[in-house]
Amino acid sequence: MKIRIALLAAVALTGLVSACRSTSGDRAVETGTDTVDATLPTQLPRTAIPSHYAIEVTPHADTLAFDGRVAIDLKVIKTTRELVLNAVDLTVSQATLTPNGGQPVAAQVTADADKQTATFTFPSELKPGEYKLDIAYRGKINTQANGLFALDYTNVDGHQARSLFTQFEASDARRFVPSWDEPDYKATFDLTARVPATDMAVSNMPATESKDVGNGVKAVTFQTTPVMSSYLLFFASGDFDRITKMSAGREVGIVASRGNGDKARYALDAEAQILPYYNDYFGRPYALPKLDNVAGPGQSVFFDAMENWGAIFTFEKRLLLDPAISSEADKQAIFSIEAHEMAHMWFGDLVTMAWWDDLWLNEGFASWMANKTTQHFHPDWGGDIDQVSDRENAMGLDAFATTHPVVQPIRTVEQANQAFDSITYKKGQSVISMLEGFAGSDVWRQGIRDYMAKLAYKNSRTSDLWGAIEGAGAKGLMAVARDFTTQPGIPLVQLGASRCVNGQTVVPATLGQFSNDRRQQAAASPLTWHIPIRATAGGGSPSLQITNSHSATISAAGCGTLLINPGQTGYFRVLYTPEQAEALRRAFGSLQPVDQYGILADAFALSNAGYQPLSRSLDLLAGIPADAHAKIAERGIGDWAGLFRAMDGNPAAQIAIRNQAARSYWPRLQRLGFTPSEGDSALDALLRAELIADLGMLGEPHVVAEGQRLLVEMQRDPKALPGSLKTAWLGVIAQNADAKTWDVLHRMAAGARSATERSIYYALLASTKNDALARQALDLSLSKEPGATVSSGMISSVAQYHPTMALDFVLSHLAQVSPLIDLSSSSRFVAGLVQGSSDATLIPKIRAYAAAHIKPEDRRPIERSAARIQWNADNRPRIQREVVAWLKAHPING
């Protein structure tokens, strides 16, 4: 799954912060297709194991209900009188169990809504052996992306239409079919769906048969799937177009609402391009006969895309390239999300984590693979720097005491949903990147191939992966890997004065732990890691050494400027002495962009946490060269924008920050121009949009004036704004809007046809800085107008500038807001609204909300936000003082 990191990750000061178990074979129980390990945490008693589901489903889209039948082949492994399956919001009308070669017996069914189970009780004991369980039931079609759900949209003819899709990860297959809905119960699936004869039905496998059953209904039957986990099953039905291509002997396709075929070309080409690369990388061809990616009109607070085997689901906004609204960033995101989801076809679908505590195996790997693939096919997109930016995103969470290890115990459905966070994805990705660097890319790939070969169609644990990679030749990898996946937090490499000895730089280092909110404790008793540390001096070839104690001596060939972690693949922070930091500042322009990025990131994180003065970071920021790499310029303007937000309530300081930012970046934007040009590189196009957005947010007068001019133009000619810059310019206009402008934007939103445009425009309406308009946006979010899946995004968008207002609004309208949030996000939506705030009075409010609505074991997101707010409240005054002092010492005439 590709989650919506933007909402869930570090916000604080934007830019500034921007238990391995081993497999115990003897306790495993043999089944027809796989083994089930009795030691795994589970909600279901291990008395029976399914091997095959034959499902028939008849959706009633107009009444948001469906009828289902399922016949499950299963093996009872322990004498029992009852079978317990997962089921929620399903009403069973009939259930019988037939022993192999025997007569059917009826079951009594009781549902437990809290445990999300249905218990089938029988008149006499079931002996171990093979059975078939037949169940007839009725279920609900949801309006958010959980289970079987509906998305409403305006179709190409201008009429209201409704399509159906499924979303099962982590634990929502049980809303579609009574099942052993845990990842290690792998089984095969047959699906037959009765849908309107004019619709197209899509599932994991190609259809084998489509039969007219009268009354305008057809029954579509799909080929049997390979053995797989229940969360990977998929079904969709609607008025779709499907475009296809052959790639490496497989049919790849994009399915989208009718009339959107052209917008799907880019994604289709990416899919066709990536497939052979993965066939080779994983050492085995894609396992299914076809691979679709299905576009859904709408959105989710929780995720962008889902790796159903053979039928990926992606929200339209992240799959279709629409020249009327898509930016360069959108285009790159389409490629990256495809690469992520396709990596799951092997890593996740073919080999699946045994339980959710190893979710990172799926997500960290897919995130890393997406970045690697992007760098392979688009070396000019700056993927190496994005990798560091992803690391920063993870470190933003990992620096707080409320973090968790990459591998973590998961006991509840809610905890499984919460596990989809930046630690799982981006720390996982960063650790893999570090380990690949340690192993060498060829050894690493061989280990992955061995792992795939050994565990195809099975379940795995983290230790299986390390074993395979060590086995391929990466000696010592296990120790590093274990430390970084089973311990939380970020190592801190603190350097002493360096010396030049016989043409070598020698520097003592103290190895501790970096922390935002428990600096003293971390310094007193830091964790230790096996850390692979690379170092260069004066640009010579890097040395590598592994440390695993609290002190070390690092050496590097040569005696020039010392740089630790060149290439930035190490997951740790580096604190230089003032002399070393000053040398790096002077050499900054000659360093690789990826190292410039890493140095800036470390500097600001260390300054914010109080490890070094902020002036050191501000000096670096102000010294970014005028012609810096586009990603460094993007980082620079982003840092100024973050500082501007952090100085709320001090308009004089904000003006000074705006002037600093404009001095560096307004000329850069002038050189790039306000409109796209023929000769633009991908990075130029990205940077232009960023500069417009950030300078506009800072209130830079030229940019704000151009926004106003464009708004007037656009009312005369809707095409006056180039599509690729529409979001950036409308963002500037919306944030600075007065009531009249807001009304103009509102009319645009209401008149927009495409689901993507609507969701963007309504979120923009909610991004206003103006209090009264923000209130208006909140009221609008509860009306029917934006659409069922768009409203929650509006509330989150209001929270960017008005966290207190958004929180109070949600708390006083809970009954209306709850149906607008996907179930998977229910325990963290409220927490996400306020994580950027520094208003400590919000902490008791969110805790009171949690006490009333969230079980104690599921409150981590609330505690995370509370910790972050408290930290902001404690540290923002100091940071503000340091910023003001620096601005005073570095005046420029605005």
Ligand SMILES: [Zn+2]
């Ligand atoms: Zn994923």
